[in-house]
Amino acid sequence: MESDILLYELRRRWCSPWCSPPPVNMFNLMSNCCSWVSKLQQPLRKITVLVVGLDKAGKTSCVRGMLRGNLVPPGDVGPTHGCVRTELRVENYLVNILDMGGAPEVRGSWREHYGEAHGIIFVVDSSDRQQMKKVKEALVDLLKHPRVAGKPLLVLANKQDKINALLGNELIEILSLERLVNQSRSLCHIESCSASVDLRRWSDRKTLRGLRWLLRAVCLDYPDICARVMRDGRRPLGPEEKERRGKIEKSRNKSKEEKTRTSKTDIRQEQHNETVRKNGTLQPIENILNKENSLKKETKQKEEGEG
Incomplete structure (x- = not known):
């Protein structure tokens, strides 16, 4: 009788809604601690990301969607002239983002920064169907450059909040993205986003999710890409770059x-x-x-x- 009472008390204590069996809790606690410690032990990796695309594609809004701080409203974002550098910390990555202007007269300056980039973000205005031919030409010129080929590429299909916006699979067909990345041997991921809408809540920003994919893709081949960045920085310029x-x-x-x-x-x-x-x-x-x-x-x- 006494043994039955003790067993009943034990069941009542551990099966109450306020308490759960200690072995399960301890296991979860230990696994969380191990993952936390492993993240702390990982080295801080410095990665440079180049953000390019045609003008009015929303490159600066996408970059600001990756930041945690106070942001300028989308209406106040003007055209980018030259190169704007931004640094941010994402997990164990120290990311240096180079936001390049997309006007026709400044696209030639993209090549000056290909060598120092570990990964590329190409922003597309998915609602502007008339510009898709120019977008494809710019993407072809980008991926055929020897200092870009083989580096991870993130395509942000921006302005998905527009009614006539192209979906990700439609952009893949129109831009011949699969063929281009296979030719350049680059890892590629397309992320549908709406930078102006994503600015409202930092936790829901798809631009940040796309950035995390790019950082992890760079780390898959981090030593070789770093060696390329160092080598391209010392390599002599080509004839076109020398003339320019x-x-x-x-x-x-x-x-x-x-x-x-x-x-x-x-x-x-x-x-x-x-x-x-x-x-x-x-x-x-x-x-x-x-x-x-x-x-x-x-x-x-x-x-x-x-x-």
């Missing part, structure tokens, strides 16, 4: 020469003003020489008269 940088250098030299000329002109003007201030008005050199000759004659005549 030569033009930029010439324009810089011209501006320096113009600045030097203006500075010399300013110095001469200051000297001119200083002379005017001291002597009143400037006189021609001939007049000054005539005065000196007349003074010499007068002194000679005085000396002869005294002698």
Whole structure:
């Protein structure tokens, strides 16, 4: 009888809604602790991500969707000029994001940053069907470059909140994405998102989910990609890049020469003003020489008269 009462008490205690059997709890606790410790022991990996795409595709909004801090409203986001660098910490990754402008006149500057990128994010405005031909051309030029081939590629199909937006599988067919990534031997993932809508809640941002995929894809081949980044940074530039940088250098030299000329002109003007201030008005050199000759004659005549 006493044994039955003890068994009943044990069952009542461990089967109550407020308490659960200790072995299950201890197992969950130990597994959580092990996963937490393993994450802490993982090294901090630095990864550079290049964000490209046509203008008005929503690249800057997608980048801001990956951040935790206070964000600028989507209406205040203007066109990006040049390269905007942003750093953020995602798990054990220190990510350096390069947000590139997408206007036709600045797309040539993308190539300058291909070498330092570990992975590429290509943002597509999925609601703009008329631009798909240009999007495909830009994607082809991107993937055929030797400094991009073989690196992971994340395609963000942005603006899915629009009525006429293309779905992910439709974009794969229109852009011939499967064939392009097979040719370049790049891991690829397409993520449908709506950056302007995703800004409302950080936890629901699909752009951040896509970024996590890209970081993990980079880590699958992290040593080799890092070696490529270091090698591409030391590799000499191609003829097109040399010509382009030569033009930029010439324009810089011209501006320096113009600045030097203006500075010399300013110095001469200051000297001119200083002379005017001291002597009143400037006189021609001939007049000054005539005065000196007349003074010499007068002194000679005085000396002869005294002698």
